[in-house]
Amino acid sequence: MRVFIAGKGTVSAIGSNCIESWDALRNLRSGIGRISVLPTIYADALPAGEVKFSNKELADIAGMDARTSRTALISAIAAKEALLDSGIDIKKYRTGFISANTVGGMDKTEIVYSEYLTKKSDAQLTGVMHHDSGSITELVADVLGIKDFISTISTACSSSANSMMYGARLIKSNLLDVVIAGGVDSLSRFTISGFNALMILDNKLCVPCDENRNGLNLGEGAGYVVLVSERVAKELGKNLDLILSGYANANDAYHQTASSPEGTGNFLAMTGALKMSALQASQIDYINLHGTGTKNNDLSEGLAVQKVFEKVPFASTTKCFTGHTLGASAGVEAVYSLLSMEHSTIIPNLRFETQMKELNFSPVTTLIENIELNHILSNSFGFGGNCSSLIFSKTTLN
Amino acid sequence: MKNLNETMSVHGDVFINGISCISPQPTFDNALFLAEVKVHSKNKIYTVEPDYSKFLDAIAIRRMSRIVKFGTTAGLTALKESGAEKPDAISTATGYGLLEMSQRFLQDCVASGEGIVSPTTFIQSTHNTVSSNIAIIIGCNAHNNTFSQKGFSFESTLYDAFLMMKEGAQKVLIGAYEEIGEFNYASMLQANELKHEPCNNLETFNYQNDGNILGEGAAFFVLENEKRENTYGKLIGFHTFLSTDDSTIPSMEIETFFQKQGIALTDVDVVLTGVNGKEVFDKALLAVTEKLFTTSTIGAFKHLCGEYMTASAFAFWLAAKMLKTNTVPDVLVLKHANRKPNIILIYNQYLHYHSLMLFKNV
Numbered sequence: 001m002r003v004f005i006a007g008k009g010t011v012s013a014i015g016s017n018c019i020e021s022w023d024a025l026r027n028l029r030s031g032i033g034r035i036s037v038l039p040t041i042y043a044d045a046l047p048a049g050e051v052k053f054s055n056k057e058l059a060d061i062a063g064m065d066a067r068t069s070r071t072a073l074i075s076a077i078a079a080k081e082a083l084l085d086s087g088i089d090i091k092k093y094r095t096g097f098i099s100a101n102t103v104g105g106m107d108k109t110e111i112v113y114s115e116y117l118t119k120k121s122d123a124q125l126t127g128v129m130h131h132d133s134g135s136i137t138e139l140v141a142d143v144l145g146i147k148d149f150i151s152t153i154s155t156a157c158s159s160s161a162n163s164m165m166y167g168a169r170l171i172k173s174n175l176l177d178v179v180i181a182g183g184v185d186s187l188s189r190f191t192i193s194g195f196n197a198l199m200i201l202d203n204k205l206c207v208p209c210d211e212n213r214n215g216l217n218l219g220e221g222a223g224y225v226v227l228v229s230e231r232v233a234k235e236l237g238k239n240l241d242l243i244l245s246g247y248a249n250a251n252d253a254y255h256q257t258a259s260s261p262e263g264t265g266n267f268l269a270m271t272g273a274l275k276m277s278a279l280q281a282s283q284i285d286y287i288n289l290h291g292t293g294t295k296n297n298d299l300s301e302g303l304a305v306q307k308v309f310e311k312v313p314f315a316s317t318t319k320c321f322t323g324h325t326l327g328a329s330a331g332v333e334a335v336y337s338l339l340s341m342e343h344s345t346i347i348p349n350l351r352f353e354t355q356m357k358e359l360n361f362s363p364v365t366t367l368i369e370n371i372e373l374n375h376i377l378s379n380s381f382g383f384g385g386n387c388s389s390l391i392f393s394k395t396t397l398n
Numbered sequence: 399m400k401n402l403n404e405t406m407s408v409h410g411d412v413f414i415n416g417i418s419c420i421s422p423q424p425t426f427d428n429a430l431f432l433a434e435v436k437v438h439s440k441n442k443i444y445t446v447e448p449d450y451s452k453f454l455d456a457i458a459i460r461r462m463s464r465i466v467k468f469g470t471t472a473g474l475t476a477l478k479e480s481g482a483e484k485p486d487a488i489s490t491a492t493g494y495g496l497l498e499m500s501q502r503f504l505q506d507c508v509a510s511g512e513g514i515v516s517p518t519t520f521i522q523s524t525h526n527t528v529s530s531n532i533a534i535i536i537g538c539n540a541h542n543n544t545f546s547q548k549g550f551s552f553e554s555t556l557y558d559a560f561l562m563m564k565e566g567a568q569k570v571l572i573g574a575y576e577e578i579g580e581f582n583y584a585s586m587l588q589a590n591e592l593k594h595e596p597c598n599n600l601e602t603f604n605y606q607n608d609g610n611i612l613g614e615g616a617a618f619f620v621l622e623n624e625k626r627e628n629t630y631g632k633l634i635g636f637h638t639f640l641s642t643d644d645s646t647i648p649s650m651e652i653e654t655f656f657q658k659q660g661i662a663l664t665d666v667d668v669v670l671t672g673v674n675g676k677e678v679f680d681k682a683l684l685a686v687t688e689k690l691f692t693t694s695t696i697g698a699f700k701h702l703c704g705e706y707m708t709a710s711a712f713a714f715w716l717a718a719k720m721l722k723t724n725t726v727p728d729v730l731v732l733k734h735a736n737r738k739p740n741i742i743l744i745y746n747q748y749l750h751y752h753s754l755m756l757f758k759n760v
Binding site: 041120121176193199383 | 406408488493494495500501503504505506507508509511512514515516517520521522523524525526527529530531533534536537538539540541542543544545546547548550551554557558560561564565581582584585587588589638640707
């Protein structure tokens with residue numbers, strides 16, 4: 001059974017919806033820069049892809065309380081866009097919301113925690129109420145009116161690839177008809193300090209897939225797709241023509257924070273997705289790489305890509321626009337991949353200069369338009385060796 | 399319109415072939431079954447931790463947080479018991495994630511004013527640490543998921559496992575783990591969620607002292623599509639639903655589930671409910687249970703493990719042990735019907751999250 005894409009929505013540093021995001025992408029406008037919303041001592045030192053709205057502004061757009069965790073606010077805006085785009089009346093179908101995040105309500109927790117350290121139990125602790133990842137999903141499900149099933153996956157940077165996969169599987173097994181799937185993460189001081197401690201942040205604008213890459217820039221955002229069964233796709237009467245044709249989840253089983261040198265997990269994820277979609281590697285028209293900009297990821301991924309593809313297709317990473325949105329990245333990049341297909345356009349790597357010496361391919365560096373894109377592979381690899389790949393394909397409904 | 403017949407529920411035979419549980423009770427020795435019940439006198443009850451040296455190396459024991467140790471150990475021992483070296487999928491759950499390490503890293507950040515801190519605690523603060531740690535130790539490249547959805551966290555792994563097996567997997571390792579974090583405990587205390595101390599976990603259902611006892615623990619299971627010598631029993635179906643009405647639970651959800659399973663309510667020998675010491679929830683949960691299961695033994699389990707988001711995994715372990723030993727320990731029973739535990743229902747509730755897990759002996 002085929003799983004169709006009926007809608008999509010995204011928020012990131014380059015826009016608060018699909019139209020704004022696509023405009024930034026095709027005009028090669030990066031959203032990475034000085035941190036101005038989150039109060040942090042690294043505001044000038046570490047560039048990031050921040051959503052340029054205060055929580056109050058986000059809350060107004062989302063129609064939620066401004067005291068809500070930023071993670072939920074960003075999630076709600078993107079998920080609502082996706083649902084609206086699909087035109088689906090969720091009362092008619094068994095509908096699930098499968099989200100993903102790594103940070104949960106940490107933005108609130110870290111504020112409360114400072115107070116807790118000095119005042120202990122005299123501190124006002126209600127702010128930690130939505131600390132857990134599932135709370136964020138629950139808050140957004142309430143806004144969307146989804147009551148049939150909700151879940152959250154937290155597998156680091158591959159989280160939202162796995163939520164889309166889980167959603168598709170729940171539809172294929174006839175447990176649900178419609179799933180809004182994807183993920184979200186918001187910037188927090190906790191995350192910035194963590195990645196900074198790991199020494200994998202670039203203090204300039206990141207240059208992923210480049211020989212002289214020096215780390216990643218963090219970002220925040222959300223990306224969701226509305227997955228529907230073939231039956232629902234037909235009932236919608238919109239001639240839907242995009243499907244999630246393949247996916248695979250594999251584990252590198254090598255190290256908690258480093259990829260195996262040969263990219264075992266990456267290789268297994270890509271080949272697994274190809275196998276499911278029944279496609280030859282040569283049929284992939286474009287790869288949206290995980291391409292974070294760290295020495296380790298880009299090398300392991302590049303080597304694995306070379307192993308899978310005799311001739312590497314067009315490839316690039318959109319993290320040079322948005323920063324690495326962590327648990328949201330696969331969701332955001334799924335939306336970008338679908339936009340690429342719709343517009344027959346490949347978005348290039350920004351700032352790329354030098355091919356990596358270990359690799360025999362370079363990413364796309366200029367905008368390619370009017371190109372037929374029938375199959376796009378999107379990679380997401382995370383800490384804990386969690387590697388996932390998705391394939392989106394063009395098809396005909398009937 | 400949707401009808402109830404179409405809500406999320408699964409039917410099919412899955413064999414439970416390996417189990418392991420580390421909890422506030424001495425549950426780790428699988429030769430025993432609640433022979434001794436531990437009484438705690440606090441409103442938070444910690445796990446009884448095993449000697450990790452048999453399962454983890456010395457460096458790991460020193461470096462890992464408690465949850466990573468008891469989560470990983472439970473996962474490895476369940477696998478070992480089943481005789482499976484590498485499962486075809488690993489699917490785990492944690493509601494709150496790795497609180498201790500998150501808090502330690504947060505403390506470092508705040509105390510140093512976002513200064514230079516060690517990444518060790520950060521690395522061990524991500525939800526997927528336990529699941530990937532198991533994969534690394536056994537060298538398992540298979541499907542690996544970590545769920546975090548309050549009272550649907552462990553239940554999400556059940557869907558994942560059932561789907562994996564439908565898609566061709568032979569054996570799947572599932573599990574859940576939760577730890578008490580000081581900070582979250584403080585917030586629950588402040589929100590008046592917990593019982594006043596002194597209290598006693600065996601008196602969880604004394605509503606004079608209304609509230610939860612906060613618990614933690616890990617439980618892992620190897621599910622397979624075939625029966626083996628050491629099979630505990632079968633999981634034959636499960637169902638999840640959300641209900642926002644705290645005072646009345648829609649009994650239709652449960653009746654429809656049983657219709658779909660083809661099992662009469664009177665066939666159920668034992669119902670273990672997730673009553674947790676908060677009268678408002680417990681009253682509704684017991685009311686619907688007693689209304690529907692008039693001939694069953696009705697019991698509880700959260701007085702043994704405490705309340706936490708993945709407590710249903712502890713109940714899953716109890717069900718497996720009851721099936722294998724063919725006994726219902728008295729400490730679990732609220733209302734006796736003197737029936738052998740051939741068909742067991744776990745009915746858990748965590749706030750608005752309801753889950754039903756139905757088991758049968760082999």
